[in-house]
Amino acid sequence: YLNRYTDFAVTNEVTYYYQVTAVNPGGESSDSDSMVVTLVCLKVVPAGLMAIPTGVVNQIAFIWNSLPSAASFNVKRASTSGGTYEFLTNTTGIGYLDTNVIAGRPYYYVVSAVNSCGEEGANSAELATAPGIIVDNADNSGVTVKGAWYSE
Helix, strand or coil: CCCCCCCCCCCCCCEEEECCCCEECCEECCCCCCEEEECCCCCCCCCCCEEECCCCCCCEEEECCCCCCEEEEEEEEECCCCCCCEEEEEECCCEEEECCCCCCCCEEEEEEEEECCCCEEEECCCEEECCCCCCCCCCCCCCCCCCCCCCC
């Protein structure tokens, strides 16, 4: 394993044939048997998408499981379940903080993985969220309560 070679000029799903020879003071050996290699970049699907409480009204934070075979992740959001997802960002991390949300409005998120060949896999399972409305009962001066209040 002292002599290694890495071929960086390969294309996904193309077959390559490699042979090696040994060289010493007596000369060069005959070619080795051919090694057949086909690079396949697997498309993987992120899992474990879950919301993280932030304590801030107009923010939704969430994380997902790490995928060693993913080069990056595309984060997407919809306003209806299963709806048309809007691309938010591409990140190499395993989490996202959405600060462009409105309290009480539902949001639906999915994440897709992009492999090292630049190919995007399928979307994760959908995460349904609704940023909450924070009610601070510590100081009720100037507050008028109408209707029934409850916490979820």
